[in-house]
Amino acid sequence: MKSQCSCLVLLLLNVCNAVKNEKRPNFLLIMVDDLGIGDLGCYGNTTLRTPNIDRLAKEGVRLTQHIAAAPLCTPSRAAFLTGRYPIRSGMASFGKVGVYITSAASGRLPSEEVTFAKVAKQQGYQTALIGKWHLGLNCERSDDYCHHPSAHGFDHFYGITLTNLRDCQRGHGSVFFNVLAHLPLKTLGVGVATVTLLHARGVVTVRRRLALSLAASVGAAAAVFGLFIVTFPFFNCFLMRNREVVEQPYVSENLTQRMTDEAVEFLAKNSARPFLMFFSFIQVHTAMFASPAFQGTSQHGVFGDAVHEVDWSVGQLMRALDRLNLRENTLVYLTSDQGAHLEEISIRGEVHRGSNGIYKGTGKSTNWEGGIRVPGLLRWTGTLPEGKVTDEPISNMDVFPTVVKLTGGMVPVDRVIDGHDLMPLLQGEVERSEHEFLFHYCNAYLNAVRWHPPNSNLTWKAFFFTPNFYPENGTACMHTHTCFCTGSYVTHHDPPLLFELSRDPSETRPLTPDAEPAFHTVLEQIRAASARHVESIIPVQDQLALTHVLWKPWLQPCCSAWSQLCRCERDSQRSPAGSPHD
Numbered sequence: 001m002k003s004q005c006s007c008l009v010l011l012l013l014n015v016c017n018a019v020k021n022e023k024r025p026n027f028l029l030i031m032v033d034d035l036g037i038g039d040l041g042c043y044g045n046t047t048l049r050t051p052n053i054d055r056l057a058k059e060g061v062r063l064t065q066h067i068a069a070a071p072l073c074t075p076s077r078a079a080f081l082t083g084r085y086p087i088r089s090g091m092a093s094f095g096k097v098g099v100y101i102t103s104a105a106s107g108r109l110p111s112e113e114v115t116f117a118k119v120a121k122q123q124g125y126q127t128a129l130i131g132k133w134h135l136g137l138n139c140e141r142s143d144d145y146c147h148h149p150s151a152h153g154f155d156h157f158y159g160i161t162l163t164n165l166r167d168c169q170r171g172h173g174s175v176f177f178n179v180l181a182h183l184p185l186k187t188l189g190v191g192v193a194t195v196t197l198l199h200a201r202g203v204v205t206v207r208r209r210l211a212l213s214l215a216a217s218v219g220a221a222a223a224v225f226g227l228f229i230v231t232f233p234f235f236n237c238f239l240m241r242n243r244e245v246v247e248q249p250y251v252s253e254n255l256t257q258r259m260t261d262e263a264v265e266f267l268a269k270n271s272a273r274p275f276l277m278f279f280s281f282i283q284v285h286t287a288m289f290a291s292p293a294f295q296g297t298s299q300h301g302v303f304g305d306a307v308h309e310v311d312w313s314v315g316q317l318m319r320a321l322d323r324l325n326l327r328e329n330t331l332v333y334l335t336s337d338q339g340a341h342l343e344e345i346s347i348r349g350e351v352h353r354g355s356n357g358i359y360k361g362t363g364k365s366t367n368w369e370g371g372i373r374v375p376g377l378l379r380w381t382g383t384l385p386e387g388k389v390t391d392e393p394i395s396n397m398d399v400f401p402t403v404v405k406l407t408g409g410m411v412p413v414d415r416v417i418d419g420h421d422l423m424p425l426l427q428g429e430v431e432r433s434e435h436e437f438l439f440h441y442c443n444a445y446l447n448a449v450r451w452h453p454p455n456s457n458l459t460w461k462a463f464f465f466t467p468n469f470y471p472e473n474g475t476a477c478m479h480t481h482t483c484f485c486t487g488s489y490v491t492h493h494d495p496p497l498l499f500e501l502s503r504d505p506s507e508t509r510p511l512t513p514d515a516e517p518a519f520h521t522v523l524e525q526i527r528a529a530s531a532r533h534v535e536s537i538i539p540v541q542d543q544l545a546l547t548h549v550l551w552k553p554w555l556q557p558c559c560s561a562w563s564q565l566c567r568c569e570r571d572s573q574r575s576p577a578g579s580p581h582d
């Protein structure tokens with residue numbers, strides 16, 4: 001009897017919810033990897049052709065101050081999915097490496113975190129992730145998949161769990177060469193040469209045994225490193241469908257087309273029920289690739305070709321929505337996880353960088369505007385205005401509460417959620433973003449703060465430290481692939497380096513107390529807000545600690561015998577590379 005009663009109550013509640021949320025939309029959330037704000041026509045690019053993405057801007061709302069919660073893949077994506085600063089979930093590194101670089105690392109987005117996919121699933125949505133994940137995979141065995149996308153609310157998964165590294169494509173070299181370049185090899189070489197010389201002259205005597213064992217250790221270390229580099233693609237570059245490895249290593253040339261097909265199929269299959277699809281492009285991160293149909297179509301080498309392919313794919317998805325009559329009940333969102341990687345040059349010397357437009361972005365993983373100000377487009381035909389542009393500061397963490405509310409779900413109240421529901425602003429019910437302050441982290445370190453004071457159009461930004469880009473001591477970001485956040489890699493500023501972005505969007509002229517009367521009061525406000533923010537952070541386990549980033553062989557997925565170097569090719573979607581089928 002009792003259970004019948006509660007059933008009835010539940011049923012009534014559900015009916016109420018259903019009535020209240022008659023406009024529960026579907027979601028198609030699109031993220032392009034490392035795409036710069038200056039790479040799209042709708043943000044002013046005149047040479048790359050992105051008509052499909054530009055159409056989204058025309059038919060929806062374009063954000064000009066859309067800020068990624070971190071300037072690096074793993075933390076930015078963690079924040080996007082959970083609506084929280086990465087430091088809150090342990091997805092911000094206290095060390096140098098800020099992202100996962102092997103697929104057999106034990107770090108992960110913790111299970112206690114709530115993603116928008118988890119909530120949508122609870123609300124009866126069919127959910128899918130197509131493309132890149134980069135938030136962990138296994139805990140204790142090579143197939144427990146405890147942090148696979150399916151453990152975070154995605155019913156369907158087709159994609160890669162790591163990221164597309166240079167090593168994933170033959171002939172593109174290795175990101176680890178950067179690490180090599182960074183090791184004090186020259187010093188070591190000079191040291192060894194000096195000792196050898198002195199030994200030969202009889203100035204010092206080195207014991208033969210010692211010399212031999214030293215040489216052996218150096219040789220062994222070099223061999224291990226070499227083996228790691230050579231086998232890396234086989235271990236780390238694999239494609240999964242749900243919980244099965246279907247291609248190892250994966251072929252990238254036609255991967256975007258396969259992902260697009262998979263997505264269109266998902267849309268067709270689920271057009272009659274609410275769905276949430278997160279389409280997470282593997283392009284335009286290096287190693288750069290484009291399908292044969294797009295090769296040579298741009299003036300900007302393979303980078304531009306890749307952008308063209310992304311635009312084509314977005315066009316296919318939009319066409320599918322129209323064909324399935326889903327345009328008016330689907331909220332489409334497009335963004336990038338961080339700014340363009342301006343220094344990226346291929347091993348053949350080809351320019352593989354995107355554009356951050358007028359925004360400064362020297363050094364990957366910096367909080368200069370170019371590192372975090374990303375494209376942001378939202379379209380929901382019939383509900384959101386068309387052709388609207390908003391200059392208010394909006395975070396990629398805002399997607400979480402926006403999606404959760406629209407699904408009819410509850411935003412968790414047992415934890416701090418840093419994002420804000422975007423609907424009032426997008427629909428024009430309010431004029432101002434709820435983000436008076438935004439905190440910009442370099443890994444786990446508070447790097448800069450943005451302040452958009454109430455009743456003002458100004459946006460202040462204060463840096464507590466800035467990355468050393470061209471220091472004499474050889475520790476520039478250039479040599480480390482991404483900028484680091486501590487020690488000799490940064491310069492601290494006291495007082496902080498202050499900019500006002502509405503007058504100086506390119507961050508070229510730090511303000512001085514003499515030239516800026518508000519200098520001290522602004523910094524006081526920013527310091528007070530930072531103190532409040534820091535107080536709100538509860539220490540959690542660091543998911544990017546070295547022990548969580550290192551390769552652990554027992555966590556390594558392998559779709560063949562190890563002796564066959566983890567190779568397989570069983571992706572049923574795999575169509576012959578070539579013509580994009582319309």
Ligand SMILES: *[C@@H]1O[C@H](CO)[C@@H](O)[C@H](O)[C@H]1NC(C)=O
Pocket residue numbers: 038039044045046047048300304353354355357
């Ligand atoms: C368009 O994008 C390309 C590739 O990123 C870049 O080289 C070019 O400078 C951009 N053009 C403009 C006008 O921003």
